[in-house]
Amino acid sequence: MDKMTQLLKLLENTKSIEINDFRMDFDELELQLMPAVQQVVQQAVQTRKAASEVLPMEDFKPPIQDYPGKVAEVQLGKGSRKPVYLGGQQALYRFEEAQPNAPVVTFDVFDIPMPGLPRPIREHFSDVMDHPGEWAKKAVKEFGANMVTIHLIGTGPKVMDKSPREAANDIEEVLQAVDVPLVIGASGDPVKDPLVLEKAAEAAQGERCLLASANLDLDYQKVAQAAVNNDHAVLSWSITDVNMQKTLNRYLLKEGLTQNDIVMDPTTCALGYGIEFSIDIMTRTRLAALKGDTDLQMPMSSGTTNAWGSREAWMKKEEWGPTDYRGPIWEIFTGLTMMLNGVDIFMMLHPTSVKLLREIGGTFVKDYMTTDLPDISDWITQLEG
């Protein structure tokens, strides 16, 4: 027993010891180990246990959920337009159920030449900027636009103060030039916008355009009525606030519009300029729709063009690299992020950004694991560079 006492004494000042060639002979022994010994023993036992334990395993099951709600489908384009459909999702992700409609991009076109547009965009459109019809045609013919947004910026009282009648003429010009559906945007003047949109809606009667926009700062009733009377849809614009969006949608529904006549714009903050706020709002809005909130079950839109306002997209700065690449990436990142969080339609400017966004969006309508995947198992030796 002398050895045991020695051992315990030793242990008082150490956390662990290793004993070689240790042997004890006895008939009956009561061991009272001190806490330190206990700890060592327990730890050793536990390590052994973890290493040899057969862990229970369940079969793999894809985590597919049931959603009580559904996103409404909105048709844009009728009459002389080729229709485009937005929304219609009954699930959050493709592996649960593929989206019925792929995300749609609408190219920005303006009723005035817009010398302020960033150079990487101007260089694609400078030859057509004097005529919105030609501009729209180029977007469709050369860059495969599904839709065109005609921004009636020139109607702004501080811009060119074009009359609603003149705005209607511009709409007619664009309608003549292309057969894709239109988004009709005004100048952002709360007093004049409803008057401009009213005339524009009449000029495009029966063509099912998207009137942009109705919001709580202007006479949204007039905009809603223009849509109801001329068979158009309305863009319902709120400022990164789910409750504001709900309120406005309810007001619009009261005016006689249905879920199938409304597209929501919960506001797109650009990459680096609060994009995370937009991520949260889009996510919450879409989750609410699928959970069954009928005030939020409309497709969503993103003013992705906002990205070009970010200085990283346009400012000359040698240590950031050429703006020719930065600009399009900024627009792609902004749009793509919105798309991955549920947005259905994108207002965009640069052909490269549009192309890449659509390539990814196009996969949303395919079923899980139905694409031929390349063999990447040897990428470590095969990747160049």
Added chain:
Amino acid sequence: MKVTAMDIYKLLPKTNCEDCGEASCMAFATKLSEKETDLKLCTPLDPEGMEKLEKILAPAVREVTIGKGDKQVIIGGDEVLYRYELTYYNPTALVIDVHDELEESELEERIKIIENTEFERTGELLTLDAIAVRNKSGDRQKFIKTVSRLKNSVYPLILCTMDPDNMKAALEVVGDERPLIYAATENNLEEMAKLALDYQCPVALFVPGDLEKMKQLSHSLRSQGIKDIVLDPGTFVGDGIGDTLDNFVMIRRLAVEEKDEDFRFPIMGIPALMRLGSKEDSVTKGIKEATVAATMLNKYADMLIFNGTDIWELIPVLTLRQGLFTDPRKPQAVDAGLYEFGDVSEDSPVVLTTNFALTYYTVEGDLKSGKANTYLLVLDTEGRAVDVSLAGGQLNGKSVADLIKETDIENKVNHKKMIIPGLAAPVSGEIEDDSGWEVAVGPRDSSAVPDYLLEKL
């Protein structure tokens, strides 16, 4: 779901010994529930209690540390699927790939670029996190040589080879620095698992396009006592990006909502694979690589390996990561009030902006770099940017008039002229009416403010 302080307290020794630095066990429990302290500081806790508590405190996604000491990066640790529910933890590690067939000078140049890549945004310096060393040659000596050179790098390492013998040779060199072993596959699982255990290193599990098999192999690694695993379900690009996304989302959903132990690990993606067999020009490759990265950043990647090092490709990636990992519980605002830049006097101009942190820091950076001498009035817009607060109504004539009174600026300057942001032009008249100040509409972007001040004044 998150555990409460009371759940934790029940399992603590309740000795109030203060060894952990807290005044009581309850205080310690509260800090633990907020992830603000470390369980290991609890000295009287017995191993059994420790194990229980570790289990209930474990995040839905295990935190895995790659590297050691001042050369480490932690990935994983997430609790939720959507950031608005809590916050995301541990920003996605951004890793650049180098391989063992590079000429010495190329390798040196590349390491220099990686270590020097940085981008400052809103007062935060954004940088990369690790280097992946790829055994492209398949040759052991070449791999060892490159790995040995990278031992001196400032960043932790990912060792990439499917050959267990080559991996072992590399671990002989840097195994004590906790590199990530990339990768265990169905063909080398036993050997790689042994290396992970022998060298106490985290290991990546690469099972492209087959979650069922991934679950089995992850389970096998866990059964062998391996705790630190990183999952690579394969990065497929082009038409395959939809499947890549689906796999990432499924893994994370299984971890967070189903608590499936085999999937409760960080996920890694390899945007560099976009370059595999691509015949496109280098600019297109860079744009596409960044695009693939943005896709995976948005949906749960905890680590990304790039091949491209162009700053115009990395700036958007760094910026998106910063946004995603900003804590939504913390207000994005600075204190409202009056700020001074340079040498101010009673003749100095007065400029207006909002208290959205990003707006403020952008303006601050521009005023400083432009060496402007000016007063800056910062309006409380509840942390909203100029255009957003204009639409939301926080930026209006009355709020600016109130700010003028509160800051006592009228007694600091000998004029009543204010320059407002270009985007605030619609309320210029309103501000003049409510404050009695003369308002000039300044540039839309604050980078032009210093020149504007010089020209106009």
